[in-house]
Amino acid sequence: MKHGLIVILCLLCWPLWGSQVHSLGEGLTVTDAQIQELERRLPRTTTETRYYHWTQLQTALRWSLNGRIDSGEVAFYNRPSDSNQAYGPGIYMAASATSSEGFGKAAVVFTMPSGTILFDLGIVTQVLGRQLNELQLSELGKLIPFIRHLGVHGDWWLTNHPRNVSRVVFASVHGTSAKWNEMTTGEMLEELRQAARNDGEAKHLESLLALSYYMDGISFYRALKVNPGNPWREFEPQNFEQYRQARRALFEKALKGHIGLSQNDRFGKENTTPDAWIEKQISEVMPLLFESVSGKGDSRRSYFRDEGIRAGGNSEGQTFSATAAQVEVLKKNPYIEVEVRPHPSGEGFLVNYYYPDVFHYKKLKDKLSHELFQELEALDPALMWKNGQMRKQYNQRIITDLLRNLFRQNHGRRVNYIGESVQFLVDLVSIHPFKDFNGRVTRLYYDLAHVESKLLDLPYSFLADLDLMTDIAEYQKILRQGAQGHKEMMAAMLEELMKARAEKRAPNYRDLPALVNLWKALLPMGIPLQADITPMQMELIKKRRFHELFEMIRHPQEINIGVSCKRVFN
Numbered sequence: 229m230k231h232g233l234i235v236i237l238c239l240l241c242w243p244l245w246g247s248q249v250h251s252l253g254e255g256l257t258v259t260d261a262q263i264q265e266l267e268r269r270l271p272r273t274t275t276e277t278r279y280y281h282w283t284q285l286q287t288a289l290r291w292s293l294n295g296r297i298d299s300g301e302v303a304f305y306n307r308p309s310d311s312n313q314a315y316g317p318g319i320y321m322a323a324s325a326t327s328s329e330g331f332g333k334a335a336v337v338f339t340m341p342s343g344t345i346l347f348d349l350g351i352v353t354q355v356l357g358r359q360l361n362e363l364q365l366s367e368l369g370k371l372i373p374f375i376r377h378l379g380v381h382g383d384w385w386l387t388n389h390p391r392n393v394s395r396v397v398f399a400s401v402h403g404t405s406a407k408w409n410e411m412t413t414g415e416m417l418e419e420l421r422q423a424a425r426n427d428g429e430a431k432h433l434e435s436l437l438a439l440s441y442y443m444d445g446i447s448f449y450r451a452l453k454v455n456p457g458n459p460w461r462e463f464e465p466q467n468f469e470q471y472r473q474a475r476r477a478l479f480e481k482a483l484k485g486h487i488g489l490s491q492n493d494r495f496g497k498e499n500t501t502p503d504a505w506i507e508k509q510i511s512e513v514m515p516l517l518f519e520s521v522s523g524k525g526d527s528r529r530s531y532f533r534d535e536g537i538r539a540g541g542n543s544e545g546q547t548f549s550a551t552a553a554q555v556e557v558l559k560k561n562p563y564i565e566v567e568v569r570p571h572p573s574g575e576g577f578l579v580n581y582y583y584p585d586v587f588h589y590k591k592l593k594d595k596l597s598h599e600l601f602q603e604l605e606a607l608d609p610a611l612m613w614k615n616g617q618m619r620k621q622y623n624q625r626i627i628t629d630l631l632r633n634l635f636r637q638n639h640g641r642r643v644n645y646i647g648e649s650v651q652f653l654v655d656l657v658s659i660h661p662f663k664d665f666n667g668r669v670t671r672l673y674y675d676l677a678h679v680e681s682k683l684l685d686l687p688y689s690f691l692a693d694l695d696l697m698t699d700i701a702e703y704q705k706i707l708r709q710g711a712q713g714h715k716e717m718m719a720a721m722l723e724e725l726m727k728a729r730a731e732k733r734a735p736n737y738r739d740l741p742a743l744v745n746l747w748k749a750l751l752p753m754g755i756p757l758q759a760d761i762t763p764m765q766m767e768l769i770k771k772r773r774f775h776e777l778f779e780m781i782r783h784p785q786e787i788n789i790g791v792s793c794k795r796v797f798n
Contacts, residue, residue, distance in 0.1 A: 250367075267345065269351050270351055274342060281328060283331060283336070287334075293726075296393060297396060302319065305317065322383045333406055338387075338396060345373055346374060374387070398723065413715050415684055438471070450766055453766070456736075488512075490681040491681060510628060518665060521665050531662055532627040533661065533663040540580030547569075547580045549776065549779075557696070562595065564584070567579070583658070595630055596629050600629050634659065643683060658696060671687075709748045710749030713746050719742070744758060764780075
Protein backbone atom coordinates (compact mmCIF):
# COMPACT_ATOMS: atom_id res chain seq x y z
CA MET A 229 0.00 0.00 0.00
CA LYS A 230 2.79 2.42 0.95
CA HIS A 231 4.70 1.74 -2.27
CA GLY A 232 1.54 2.30 -4.29
CA LEU A 233 1.08 5.79 -2.80
CA ILE A 234 4.68 6.70 -3.60
CA VAL A 235 4.22 5.67 -7.23
CA ILE A 236 1.01 7.74 -7.47
CA LEU A 237 2.74 10.78 -5.96
CA CYS A 238 5.67 10.44 -8.40
CA LEU A 239 3.22 10.29 -11.33
CA LEU A 240 1.40 13.38 -10.08
CA CYS A 241 4.67 15.32 -9.61
CA TRP A 242 6.30 14.26 -12.85
CA PRO A 243 4.77 17.05 -14.98
CA LEU A 244 6.13 19.58 -12.48
CA TRP A 245 9.65 18.11 -12.61
CA GLY A 246 9.51 17.93 -16.39
CA SER A 247 8.67 21.60 -16.69
CA GLN A 248 11.44 23.12 -14.59
CA VAL A 249 11.71 26.88 -15.09
CA HIS A 250 15.03 28.64 -15.80
CA SER A 251 15.51 32.37 -15.45
CA LEU A 252 17.07 34.27 -18.35
CA GLY A 253 17.03 37.54 -16.43
CA GLU A 254 14.77 40.62 -16.33
CA GLY A 255 11.72 38.48 -15.55
CA LEU A 256 12.03 36.19 -18.57
CA THR A 257 11.94 32.44 -17.97
CA VAL A 258 12.21 29.35 -20.15
CA THR A 259 10.92 25.85 -19.43
CA ASP A 260 12.53 22.50 -20.10
CA ALA A 261 9.91 21.88 -22.75
CA GLN A 262 10.91 25.06 -24.57
CA ILE A 263 14.60 24.13 -24.32
CA GLN A 264 13.85 20.73 -25.80
CA GLU A 265 11.87 22.32 -28.62
CA LEU A 266 14.70 24.73 -29.38
CA GLU A 267 17.25 21.90 -29.42
CA ARG A 268 14.97 20.02 -31.84
CA ARG A 269 14.32 22.98 -34.18
CA LEU A 270 17.63 24.85 -34.21
CA PRO A 271 19.87 23.98 -37.20
CA ARG A 272 23.11 22.05 -36.80
CA THR A 273 26.45 22.05 -38.53
CA THR A 274 27.00 19.40 -41.16
CA THR A 275 30.81 19.33 -41.03
CA GLU A 276 33.51 19.66 -38.40
CA THR A 277 34.51 23.34 -38.04
CA ARG A 278 37.38 25.21 -36.38
CA TYR A 279 37.38 28.57 -34.61
CA TYR A 280 40.38 30.61 -33.40
CA HIS A 281 40.73 32.46 -30.11
CA TRP A 282 43.80 34.63 -29.35
CA THR A 283 44.72 35.12 -25.71
CA GLN A 284 47.77 35.34 -23.44
CA LEU A 285 50.37 32.59 -23.79
CA GLN A 286 49.81 31.26 -20.28
CA THR A 287 46.08 30.87 -20.93
CA ALA A 288 46.66 29.25 -24.33
CA LEU A 289 49.17 26.83 -22.81
CA ARG A 290 46.85 25.89 -19.96
CA TRP A 291 43.84 25.33 -22.20
CA SER A 292 45.88 23.34 -24.70
CA LEU A 293 47.51 21.18 -22.04
CA ASN A 294 44.10 20.48 -20.49
CA GLY A 295 42.46 20.02 -23.89
CA ARG A 296 39.46 22.05 -22.77
CA ILE A 297 38.25 25.10 -20.87
CA ASP A 298 36.75 23.90 -17.61
CA SER A 299 33.25 24.89 -16.52
CA GLY A 300 34.49 27.29 -13.84
CA GLU A 301 36.49 29.36 -16.32
CA VAL A 302 33.65 29.32 -18.84
CA ALA A 303 31.47 30.72 -16.03
CA PHE A 304 34.04 33.51 -15.59
CA TYR A 305 33.81 34.45 -19.27
CA ASN A 306 30.01 34.31 -19.02
CA ARG A 307 30.01 37.27 -16.63
CA PRO A 308 29.64 40.76 -18.13
CA SER A 309 32.95 42.60 -18.03
CA ASP A 310 33.80 45.36 -20.49
CA SER A 311 33.32 46.92 -23.90
CA ASN A 312 35.05 44.00 -25.61
CA GLN A 313 31.87 41.99 -24.95
CA ALA A 314 29.86 43.94 -27.51
CA TYR A 315 27.44 41.04 -27.96
CA GLY A 316 27.19 40.02 -24.34
CA PRO A 317 29.37 37.85 -22.13
CA GLY A 318 30.83 34.58 -23.37
CA ILE A 319 33.80 33.19 -25.27
CA TYR A 320 34.42 35.00 -28.56
CA MET A 321 36.08 33.20 -31.46
CA ALA A 322 36.65 33.69 -35.17
CA ALA A 323 36.59 31.47 -38.22
CA SER A 324 39.70 33.25 -39.51
CA ALA A 325 43.07 32.68 -37.84
CA THR A 326 43.85 36.39 -37.78
CA SER A 327 40.61 38.19 -36.87
CA SER A 328 41.12 38.01 -33.11
CA GLU A 329 44.92 38.23 -32.99
CA GLY A 330 44.78 41.68 -31.40
CA PHE A 331 43.52 40.09 -28.17
CA GLY A 332 46.68 38.18 -27.28
CA LYS A 333 50.00 36.69 -28.29
CA ALA A 334 48.98 33.06 -28.78
CA ALA A 335 46.00 31.33 -30.33
CA VAL A 336 44.05 28.18 -29.58
CA VAL A 337 41.62 26.36 -31.84
CA PHE A 338 38.18 25.19 -30.71
CA THR A 339 37.03 22.26 -32.84
CA MET A 340 33.26 21.92 -33.20
CA PRO A 341 32.09 18.48 -34.30
CA SER A 342 29.48 17.95 -36.99
CA GLY A 343 26.04 18.35 -35.42
CA THR A 344 26.92 21.37 -33.26
CA ILE A 345 23.80 23.49 -32.65
CA LEU A 346 23.61 26.82 -34.50
CA PHE A 347 21.75 29.79 -33.05
CA ASP A 348 18.84 31.12 -35.11
CA LEU A 349 17.23 34.36 -33.93
CA GLY A 350 13.93 33.73 -35.76
CA ILE A 351 13.40 30.30 -34.24
CA VAL A 352 14.31 31.47 -30.73
CA THR A 353 11.93 34.45 -31.01
CA GLN A 354 9.14 32.21 -32.29
CA VAL A 355 9.49 29.61 -29.52
CA LEU A 356 9.90 32.09 -26.66
CA GLY A 357 7.44 34.66 -28.02
CA ARG A 358 9.80 37.64 -27.72
CA GLN A 359 13.24 38.90 -28.69
CA LEU A 360 16.05 38.50 -26.17
CA ASN A 361 18.71 41.04 -25.25
CA GLU A 362 22.43 40.12 -25.17
CA LEU A 363 22.46 39.10 -21.50
CA GLN A 364 19.39 36.92 -21.94
CA LEU A 365 20.97 35.29 -25.01
CA SER A 366 24.06 34.45 -22.99
CA GLU A 367 21.90 32.86 -20.27
CA LEU A 368 20.15 30.80 -22.92
CA GLY A 369 23.55 29.81 -24.31
CA LYS A 370 24.45 28.32 -20.93
CA LEU A 371 21.44 26.00 -21.21
CA ILE A 372 21.75 25.07 -24.90
CA PRO A 373 25.20 24.36 -26.42
CA PHE A 374 24.78 26.53 -29.49
CA ILE A 375 27.31 28.72 -31.26
CA ARG A 376 26.05 32.16 -32.22
CA HIS A 377 27.13 33.92 -35.42
CA LEU A 378 27.61 37.63 -34.86
CA GLY A 379 26.06 38.72 -38.15
CA VAL A 380 27.38 42.28 -38.25
CA HIS A 381 30.93 40.92 -38.07
CA GLY A 382 30.77 37.92 -40.40
CA ASP A 383 33.91 36.21 -39.08
CA TRP A 384 32.97 36.28 -35.39
CA TRP A 385 31.13 33.71 -33.30
CA LEU A 386 30.17 33.44 -29.63
CA THR A 387 29.50 30.52 -27.31
CA ASN A 388 28.51 30.27 -23.67
CA HIS A 389 28.54 26.51 -23.15
CA PRO A 390 31.47 24.36 -21.83
CA ARG A 391 30.66 21.58 -24.31
CA ASN A 392 31.70 23.79 -27.21
CA VAL A 393 35.15 24.45 -25.76
CA SER A 394 35.98 20.88 -24.79
CA ARG A 395 38.23 20.15 -27.78
CA VAL A 396 41.03 22.73 -27.54
CA VAL A 397 44.47 22.59 -29.21
CA PHE A 398 47.32 25.06 -29.63
CA ALA A 399 46.83 26.84 -32.96
CA SER A 400 50.30 25.90 -34.23
CA VAL A 401 48.85 22.42 -34.80
CA HIS A 402 46.86 24.07 -37.60
CA GLY A 403 49.68 26.26 -38.86
CA THR A 404 49.13 29.44 -36.82
CA SER A 405 52.21 30.31 -34.78
CA ALA A 406 52.20 32.39 -31.63
CA LYS A 407 53.71 35.89 -31.68
CA TRP A 408 57.00 34.68 -30.23
CA ASN A 409 58.91 37.76 -31.40
CA GLU A 410 56.64 39.95 -29.28
CA MET A 411 57.38 37.92 -26.17
CA THR A 412 60.50 38.07 -24.03
CA THR A 413 62.33 34.98 -22.86
CA GLY A 414 61.38 35.89 -19.30
CA GLU A 415 57.71 36.04 -20.22
CA MET A 416 57.87 32.66 -21.94
CA LEU A 417 59.57 31.07 -18.94
CA GLU A 418 57.04 32.57 -16.53
CA GLU A 419 54.10 31.43 -18.65
CA LEU A 420 55.54 27.92 -18.83
CA ARG A 421 56.16 27.91 -15.07
CA GLN A 422 52.51 28.74 -14.44
CA ALA A 423 51.33 26.11 -16.93
CA ALA A 424 53.66 23.52 -15.38
CA ARG A 425 52.03 23.65 -11.96
CA ASN A 426 49.72 20.73 -12.71
CA ASP A 427 51.10 19.17 -15.88
CA GLY A 428 53.87 16.58 -16.05
CA GLU A 429 54.98 17.28 -19.63
CA ALA A 430 55.10 21.02 -18.98
CA LYS A 431 57.18 20.39 -15.84
CA HIS A 432 59.58 18.31 -17.93
CA LEU A 433 60.00 21.13 -20.44
CA GLU A 434 60.42 23.70 -17.66
CA SER A 435 63.26 21.61 -16.22
CA LEU A 436 64.78 21.21 -19.67
CA LEU A 437 64.85 24.97 -20.22
CA ALA A 438 66.28 25.50 -16.74
CA LEU A 439 69.02 23.06 -17.78
CA SER A 440 69.75 25.21 -20.83
CA TYR A 441 70.73 28.02 -18.43
CA TYR A 442 72.57 25.69 -16.06
CA MET A 443 74.90 24.51 -18.84
CA ASP A 444 76.66 26.55 -21.45
CA GLY A 445 74.83 26.43 -24.77
CA ILE A 446 77.31 24.14 -26.50
CA SER A 447 77.16 21.50 -23.76
CA PHE A 448 73.37 21.75 -23.68
CA TYR A 449 73.25 21.06 -27.42
CA ARG A 450 75.34 17.94 -26.96
CA ALA A 451 73.40 16.72 -23.91
CA LEU A 452 70.08 16.99 -25.72
CA LYS A 453 71.48 15.16 -28.75
CA VAL A 454 73.21 12.27 -27.00
CA ASN A 455 70.77 11.76 -24.12
CA PRO A 456 67.37 13.28 -25.00
CA GLY A 457 65.58 11.25 -22.36
CA ASN A 458 67.76 12.44 -19.49
CA PRO A 459 70.10 15.23 -20.65
CA TRP A 460 70.75 16.56 -17.12
CA ARG A 461 72.79 13.43 -16.43
CA GLU A 462 75.43 14.68 -18.86
CA PHE A 463 76.74 17.54 -16.73
CA GLU A 464 77.09 17.54 -12.94
CA PRO A 465 73.58 16.18 -12.32
CA GLN A 466 74.10 16.27 -8.56
CA ASN A 467 73.97 20.08 -8.65
CA PHE A 468 71.19 20.66 -11.20
CA GLU A 469 68.14 20.29 -8.98
CA GLN A 470 69.63 22.70 -6.45
CA TYR A 471 70.23 25.22 -9.25
CA ARG A 472 66.76 24.78 -10.76
CA GLN A 473 64.98 25.45 -7.48
CA ALA A 474 67.29 28.36 -6.62
CA ARG A 475 66.77 30.00 -10.01
CA ARG A 476 62.99 29.75 -9.74
CA ALA A 477 62.87 31.14 -6.19
CA LEU A 478 65.28 33.98 -6.94
CA PHE A 479 63.42 34.97 -10.10
CA GLU A 480 60.21 35.28 -8.09
CA LYS A 481 61.98 37.57 -5.62
CA ALA A 482 63.56 39.61 -8.43
CA LEU A 483 60.20 40.11 -10.17
CA LYS A 484 58.99 41.70 -6.93
CA GLY A 485 62.17 43.80 -6.60
CA HIS A 486 63.16 42.09 -3.35
CA ILE A 487 66.82 41.20 -4.02
CA GLY A 488 68.30 44.66 -4.39
CA LEU A 489 70.48 44.49 -7.49
CA SER A 490 68.89 47.00 -9.83
CA GLN A 491 65.98 49.30 -10.51
CA ASN A 492 64.75 51.31 -13.51
CA ASP A 493 67.25 49.74 -15.91
CA ARG A 494 70.27 50.61 -13.74
CA PHE A 495 72.45 48.93 -11.14
CA GLY A 496 71.54 50.29 -7.71
CA LYS A 497 68.34 51.00 -5.76
CA GLU A 498 66.42 54.18 -5.14
CA ASN A 499 66.57 55.53 -1.59
CA THR A 500 69.84 53.64 -1.06
CA THR A 501 73.23 55.33 -1.06
CA PRO A 502 75.91 53.93 -3.38
CA ASP A 503 78.01 52.81 -0.41
CA ALA A 504 75.07 51.00 1.20
CA TRP A 505 74.20 49.30 -2.10
CA ILE A 506 77.81 48.21 -2.65
CA GLU A 507 78.12 46.72 0.82
CA LYS A 508 74.80 44.89 0.37
CA GLN A 509 76.09 43.26 -2.84
CA ILE A 510 79.23 42.06 -1.08
CA SER A 511 77.85 41.01 2.29
CA GLU A 512 74.37 39.77 1.30
CA VAL A 513 73.62 39.36 -2.41
CA MET A 514 76.74 37.55 -3.63
CA PRO A 515 76.75 35.13 -0.66
CA LEU A 516 73.00 34.55 -1.15
CA LEU A 517 73.47 33.59 -4.81
CA PHE A 518 76.39 31.29 -4.04
CA GLU A 519 74.52 29.63 -1.20
CA SER A 520 71.40 29.22 -3.34
CA VAL A 521 73.23 27.72 -6.33
CA SER A 522 75.70 25.53 -4.43
CA GLY A 523 73.48 24.43 -1.55
CA LYS A 524 76.37 25.14 0.82
CA GLY A 525 75.60 26.93 4.05
CA ASP A 526 77.83 28.99 6.33
CA SER A 527 76.53 30.97 9.29
CA ARG A 528 79.11 33.67 8.53
CA ARG A 529 78.24 33.58 4.80
CA SER A 530 81.98 33.71 4.13
CA TYR A 531 82.21 32.12 0.70
CA PHE A 532 84.82 34.21 -1.09
CA ARG A 533 87.78 32.08 -2.09
CA ASP A 534 90.88 32.18 0.09
CA GLU A 535 93.33 30.52 -2.31
CA GLY A 536 94.57 31.19 -5.82
CA ILE A 537 93.25 29.50 -8.97
CA ARG A 538 95.32 28.61 -12.02
CA ALA A 539 93.24 28.24 -15.20
CA GLY A 540 94.57 25.62 -17.60
CA GLY A 541 94.61 22.65 -15.26
CA ASN A 542 95.56 21.94 -11.68
CA SER A 543 98.82 20.08 -12.28
CA GLU A 544 102.07 21.74 -13.29
CA GLY A 545 102.49 22.30 -17.01
CA GLN A 546 98.83 21.93 -17.97
CA THR A 547 97.68 24.53 -20.48
CA PHE A 548 95.10 25.05 -23.21
CA SER A 549 95.54 26.13 -26.81
CA ALA A 550 94.61 29.60 -28.05
CA THR A 551 94.93 31.74 -31.15
CA ALA A 552 96.94 34.93 -31.29
CA ALA A 553 93.78 37.04 -31.12
CA GLN A 554 92.58 35.19 -28.02
CA VAL A 555 95.94 35.57 -26.32
CA GLU A 556 95.84 39.32 -26.97
CA VAL A 557 92.42 39.55 -25.31
CA LEU A 558 93.68 37.61 -22.29
CA LYS A 559 96.74 39.82 -21.92
CA LYS A 560 94.58 42.96 -21.97
CA ASN A 561 92.45 41.67 -19.12
CA PRO A 562 93.41 43.83 -16.11
CA TYR A 563 92.61 41.13 -13.54
CA ILE A 564 94.52 38.05 -14.67
CA GLU A 565 98.18 37.19 -15.15
CA VAL A 566 98.81 35.20 -18.34
CA GLU A 567 101.61 32.78 -19.24
CA VAL A 568 102.05 32.05 -22.96
CA ARG A 569 104.36 29.94 -25.10
CA PRO A 570 104.20 28.82 -28.75
CA HIS A 571 102.44 25.54 -29.42
CA PRO A 572 104.91 22.74 -30.34
CA SER A 573 102.90 22.08 -33.50
CA GLY A 574 103.69 25.54 -34.74
CA GLU A 575 100.02 26.54 -34.72
CA GLY A 576 98.80 28.90 -32.04
CA PHE A 577 99.85 29.05 -28.40
CA LEU A 578 99.71 27.19 -25.12
CA VAL A 579 98.22 29.36 -22.38
CA ASN A 580 97.49 29.32 -18.69
CA TYR A 581 96.55 32.20 -16.42
CA TYR A 582 96.03 33.07 -12.76
CA TYR A 583 93.04 34.76 -11.20
CA PRO A 584 93.81 37.45 -8.58
CA ASP A 585 95.47 36.28 -5.37
CA VAL A 586 98.25 37.29 -3.01
CA PHE A 587 100.92 36.17 -5.51
CA HIS A 588 99.20 37.60 -8.63
CA TYR A 589 98.14 41.15 -7.93
CA LYS A 590 100.69 43.38 -9.71
CA LYS A 591 98.22 44.43 -12.46
CA LEU A 592 95.63 45.42 -9.84
CA LYS A 593 97.15 48.66 -8.57
CA ASP A 594 94.27 50.76 -9.96
CA LYS A 595 91.62 48.34 -8.77
CA LEU A 596 92.70 47.72 -5.19
CA SER A 597 92.65 50.28 -2.41
CA HIS A 598 95.96 52.09 -1.99
CA GLU A 599 96.34 50.71 1.53
CA LEU A 600 95.86 47.07 0.54
CA PHE A 601 98.15 47.33 -2.46
CA GLN A 602 100.92 48.81 -0.29
CA GLU A 603 100.48 46.00 2.24
CA LEU A 604 100.77 43.38 -0.50
CA GLU A 605 103.92 45.04 -1.84
CA ALA A 606 105.50 44.85 1.60
CA LEU A 607 104.71 41.16 2.15
CA ASP A 608 107.37 38.46 1.95
CA PRO A 609 106.18 35.81 -0.58
CA ALA A 610 108.09 33.09 1.24
CA LEU A 611 106.24 33.98 4.45
CA MET A 612 102.95 33.81 2.58
CA TRP A 613 103.72 30.26 1.45
CA LYS A 614 104.40 29.20 5.02
CA ASN A 615 101.63 31.12 6.80
CA GLY A 616 98.45 29.66 5.32
CA GLN A 617 96.11 31.54 7.64
CA MET A 618 97.59 34.92 6.72
CA ARG A 619 97.56 33.98 3.01
CA LYS A 620 93.86 33.10 3.16
CA GLN A 621 92.98 36.32 4.95
CA TYR A 622 94.79 38.43 2.35
CA ASN A 623 93.21 36.52 -0.53
CA GLN A 624 89.73 37.19 0.82
CA ARG A 625 90.61 40.83 1.35
CA ILE A 626 91.75 41.04 -2.30
CA ILE A 627 88.47 39.54 -3.54
CA THR A 628 86.38 41.83 -1.35
CA ASP A 629 88.35 44.90 -2.40
CA LEU A 630 88.04 44.05 -6.10
CA LEU A 631 84.31 43.47 -5.78
CA ARG A 632 83.84 46.74 -3.95
CA ASN A 633 85.67 48.58 -6.71
CA LEU A 634 83.70 46.76 -9.45
CA PHE A 635 80.31 47.49 -7.91
CA ARG A 636 81.31 51.12 -7.35
CA GLN A 637 82.24 51.46 -11.04
CA ASN A 638 78.92 49.99 -12.15
CA HIS A 639 76.54 51.67 -9.72
CA GLY A 640 74.14 53.76 -11.81
CA ARG A 641 75.13 52.15 -15.11
CA ARG A 642 72.49 50.68 -17.39
CA VAL A 643 71.70 46.98 -17.16
CA ASN A 644 71.74 45.81 -20.76
CA TYR A 645 73.46 42.76 -22.17
CA ILE A 646 74.24 44.50 -25.46
CA GLY A 647 75.55 47.62 -23.73
CA GLU A 648 78.32 48.66 -21.37
CA SER A 649 77.23 46.28 -18.61
CA VAL A 650 78.67 43.37 -20.62
CA GLN A 651 82.05 44.50 -19.30
CA PHE A 652 80.68 44.01 -15.77
CA LEU A 653 79.90 40.38 -16.63
CA VAL A 654 83.44 39.78 -17.92
CA ASP A 655 85.03 41.59 -14.97
CA LEU A 656 83.07 39.60 -12.40
CA VAL A 657 84.15 36.32 -13.99
CA SER A 658 87.73 37.62 -14.09
CA ILE A 659 87.72 38.32 -10.35
CA HIS A 660 86.48 34.74 -9.82
CA PRO A 661 85.25 35.45 -6.30
CA PHE A 662 84.40 31.84 -5.37
CA LYS A 663 86.33 28.59 -5.43
CA ASP A 664 83.68 27.07 -7.70
CA PHE A 665 80.24 27.87 -9.23
CA ASN A 666 81.61 31.21 -10.51
CA GLY A 667 80.09 30.94 -13.99
CA ARG A 668 76.63 30.06 -12.71
CA VAL A 669 76.63 32.69 -9.96
CA THR A 670 77.88 35.38 -12.36
CA ARG A 671 75.31 34.58 -15.06
CA LEU A 672 72.55 34.34 -12.48
CA TYR A 673 73.47 37.72 -10.97
CA TYR A 674 73.34 39.24 -14.45
CA ASP A 675 69.98 37.58 -15.24
CA LEU A 676 68.46 38.71 -11.94
CA ALA A 677 69.64 42.29 -12.51
CA HIS A 678 67.73 42.24 -15.81
CA VAL A 679 64.61 40.74 -14.21
CA GLU A 680 64.61 43.18 -11.30
CA SER A 681 64.76 46.05 -13.81
CA LYS A 682 61.87 44.47 -15.79
CA LEU A 683 64.22 43.73 -18.71
CA LEU A 684 62.88 40.27 -19.47
CA ASP A 685 64.77 39.56 -22.68
CA LEU A 686 67.54 37.70 -20.92
CA PRO A 687 71.14 37.15 -22.05
CA TYR A 688 72.23 33.60 -22.77
CA SER A 689 75.72 32.16 -22.39
CA PHE A 690 77.10 29.89 -25.10
CA LEU A 691 80.79 30.24 -24.37
CA ALA A 692 81.26 29.14 -20.76
CA ASP A 693 85.03 29.07 -20.19
CA LEU A 694 85.75 31.11 -23.31
CA ASP A 695 84.20 34.42 -22.27
CA LEU A 696 87.55 35.81 -21.05
CA MET A 697 89.15 35.07 -24.42
CA THR A 698 86.65 37.04 -26.50
CA ASP A 699 86.89 40.70 -27.42
CA ILE A 700 84.16 42.70 -25.68
CA ALA A 701 82.60 43.87 -28.97
CA GLU A 702 82.45 40.25 -30.19
CA TYR A 703 81.10 39.17 -26.82
CA GLN A 704 78.22 41.62 -27.15
CA LYS A 705 77.36 40.11 -30.53
CA ILE A 706 77.61 36.62 -29.07
CA LEU A 707 75.23 37.49 -26.24
CA ARG A 708 72.78 39.17 -28.61
CA GLN A 709 72.78 36.34 -31.16
CA GLY A 710 72.85 33.74 -28.44
CA ALA A 711 69.77 35.22 -26.77
CA GLN A 712 67.92 35.28 -30.09
CA GLY A 713 68.91 31.71 -30.93
CA HIS A 714 67.88 30.48 -27.49
CA LYS A 715 64.56 32.32 -27.72
CA GLU A 716 63.80 30.70 -31.08
CA MET A 717 64.69 27.30 -29.67
CA MET A 718 62.48 27.90 -26.63
CA ALA A 719 59.53 28.91 -28.83
CA ALA A 720 59.98 25.80 -30.97
CA MET A 721 60.03 23.60 -27.86
CA LEU A 722 56.83 25.17 -26.54
CA GLU A 723 55.11 24.61 -29.87
CA GLU A 724 56.38 21.02 -30.00
CA LEU A 725 54.90 20.39 -26.54
CA MET A 726 51.51 21.63 -27.72
CA LYS A 727 51.63 19.72 -31.00
CA ALA A 728 52.60 16.52 -29.25
CA ARG A 729 49.70 16.93 -26.81
CA ALA A 730 47.21 17.43 -29.66
CA GLU A 731 48.64 14.44 -31.57
CA LYS A 732 48.75 12.24 -28.44
CA ARG A 733 52.47 11.47 -28.63
CA ALA A 734 55.62 12.20 -26.64
CA PRO A 735 57.37 15.51 -27.49
CA ASN A 736 60.60 15.24 -29.50
CA TYR A 737 62.86 18.17 -28.64
CA ARG A 738 66.07 16.54 -29.85
CA ASP A 739 65.30 16.73 -33.59
CA LEU A 740 63.78 20.21 -33.77
CA PRO A 741 65.36 22.24 -36.61
CA ALA A 742 65.41 25.24 -34.24
CA LEU A 743 67.99 23.47 -32.07
CA VAL A 744 70.65 24.51 -34.56
CA ASN A 745 69.86 28.12 -33.59
CA LEU A 746 72.02 27.56 -30.52
CA TRP A 747 75.01 27.93 -32.81
CA LYS A 748 73.95 31.41 -33.95
CA ALA A 749 75.87 32.84 -31.03
CA LEU A 750 79.12 31.56 -32.49
CA LEU A 751 78.79 33.29 -35.87
CA PRO A 752 80.89 36.30 -34.72
CA MET A 753 83.75 33.85 -34.10
CA GLY A 754 83.55 32.67 -37.71
CA ILE A 755 81.89 29.38 -36.77
CA PRO A 756 79.12 28.39 -39.22
CA LEU A 757 75.73 27.02 -38.21
CA GLN A 758 76.05 23.31 -37.55
CA ALA A 759 73.24 21.10 -38.79
CA ASP A 760 75.20 17.96 -37.84
CA ILE A 761 77.91 17.45 -35.25
CA THR A 762 80.22 14.49 -35.75
CA PRO A 763 80.88 11.96 -32.95
CA MET A 764 84.43 13.31 -32.64
CA GLN A 765 83.10 16.86 -32.22
CA MET A 766 80.58 15.62 -29.65
CA GLU A 767 83.45 14.09 -27.69
CA LEU A 768 85.34 17.40 -27.71
CA ILE A 769 82.22 19.13 -26.35
CA LYS A 770 81.95 16.53 -23.60
CA LYS A 771 85.56 17.20 -22.60
CA ARG A 772 84.94 20.97 -22.92
CA ARG A 773 87.84 21.30 -25.38
CA PHE A 774 86.00 24.01 -27.25
CA HIS A 775 89.07 25.55 -28.92
CA GLU A 776 89.86 22.30 -30.69
CA LEU A 777 86.21 21.94 -31.62
CA PHE A 778 86.06 25.39 -33.17
CA GLU A 779 89.33 24.96 -35.03
CA MET A 780 88.09 21.65 -36.39
CA ILE A 781 84.87 23.30 -37.63
CA ARG A 782 86.55 26.35 -39.13
CA HIS A 783 89.44 24.48 -40.83
CA PRO A 784 91.89 27.30 -40.09
CA GLN A 785 94.79 28.28 -42.30
CA GLU A 786 98.34 27.88 -41.07
CA ILE A 787 99.38 30.49 -38.51
CA ASN A 788 102.63 32.39 -39.01
CA ILE A 789 104.15 31.75 -35.60
CA GLY A 790 106.96 34.28 -36.00
CA VAL A 791 104.62 37.19 -36.70
CA SER A 792 102.12 36.03 -34.08
CA CYS A 793 104.75 35.67 -31.37
CA LYS A 794 106.11 39.14 -31.99
CA ARG A 795 102.60 40.62 -31.62
CA VAL A 796 101.71 38.59 -28.53
CA PHE A 797 104.92 38.97 -26.53
CA ASN A 798 105.45 42.68 -27.19
